Amino acid sequence: MAGNLIGAIVALTLATSAQAAPTASSLFGAKQDASGHRAAAIGSYAKGCGAGLVQLPETGPTWQAMRLSRNRNWGHPETIDFIERLSARATQYGWKGLYVGDISQPRGGPMLSGHASHQIGLDVDIWMLPPKRLNLSRRERENLSSINVRSEDQRSVNGNFTRAHAAVLRAAASDPAVDRIFVTPPVKVELCKTAKRSDKAWLQKIRPFYGHNYHFHVRLKCPDGSRYCAPQRPTVSQLSKGGDGCDETLEWWVTDYLDPPKTAPTKPAKPAPKRRHPREYTMADLPKECRTVLSSD
Structure with missing residues (x-):
């Protein structure tokens, strides 16, 4: 009895x-x-x-950081370099550059709202919105909205998705620093249909x-020499027969996911x-090195 009581007290103390x-x-x-x-x-x-993150300048020759009030335009130097590269490349496809959404907080870590990652x-x-100008005021950056490229039934792209979008995505995916890019499923379906076989x-x-x-959400690989960075699982090329992810797994997104097959009732x-x-999360959930990052002046 005494042992159970002590165990209960310890558990309560830890929970508190x-x-x-x-x-x-x-x-x-x-x-x-x-x-x-x-x-x-x-x-x-x-x-x-x-640690040692760098702030993306609010405005550059081929980009603008959006939603400045969030203070989430901080990233690893390699991320900032990537944004500069891709935004310059986007001008080759008729865009003025890129509107850049969230990267990370000044010291990274979990956020009070929104993302689980970043x-x-x-x-x-x-943003999917092609910039028409790169001199937006801070107020405009708070109020301007991006565009939706997915159809109402969620099975295909709509008229907002253009060849330029596809070209920008291809440029991003071709960058060796990139690990993966998350898009709405209809965009992947469209790219699989229109990309050249070769x-x-x-x-x-x-x-x-x-x-x-x-x-679209770009995720970079752990930079070389990143001792404390945990890499992602293997990419699609190692998991899919075709090597491009254009297979039955993709088709599932626009079939069973949106219209689940009917099955007989089962016991819950x-x-x-x-x-x-x-x-x-508390600090105890994060790598111990994050305590040093947080406490640094």
Whole structure:
């Protein structure tokens, strides 16, 4: 009996301590500038932080950072370099450049709202809206909206999706620093239909994922020498027969996912344990190196 009582007290104490600990999102969200360290991506894309991140200038020759009030235009130096490369490339396809959405917070880490990922400075959202001008005011950047490239029935792209969109995506996927790009499934379907048979290798990096119909999400590989960065699982080229992801798995997104096959009623399964959102993480959930990143002046 005494042992059970002691165990209960210990469990209650631990639970109380966990509840009392501030969330990592509140701690990282309060930081307004980067840490004074050498640039490093630490942990995984959805459970980590970023040391020595660099702020993307609000406006450049071929880009503008959007939603400046969020202070999420910080990334690993390689991410900033990638944005500069891709935005310049976009001008070759008739765009003025790129409107750049969220990258990371000044020190990465979990966010108070929105993303589960974007924590280590290697993710960037790029708007589907082709820029018509690159002199937007701060107010305009808060109020302007991107465009939806997905049809109402979610099975195909709509008239907003153009050859230029496809060209920009191909350019992004062809960049050796890129690991994968998340797009709304109809975009992947369209690219699989229109890409030349002899030039489909880049499509393996284009990943169909729900949402992503107003922007595409680029995820960079762990930079060379990134000791604390956790790489992603193998890419589609190693998992798909075709090597481009244009197979039955993709077709599932626009068939069974949107119109699940009818099956006979079954006994309800036991509910799966609720997964914690990164917003609920405490510092104990993150790599220990993130404590140093957070406490740096």
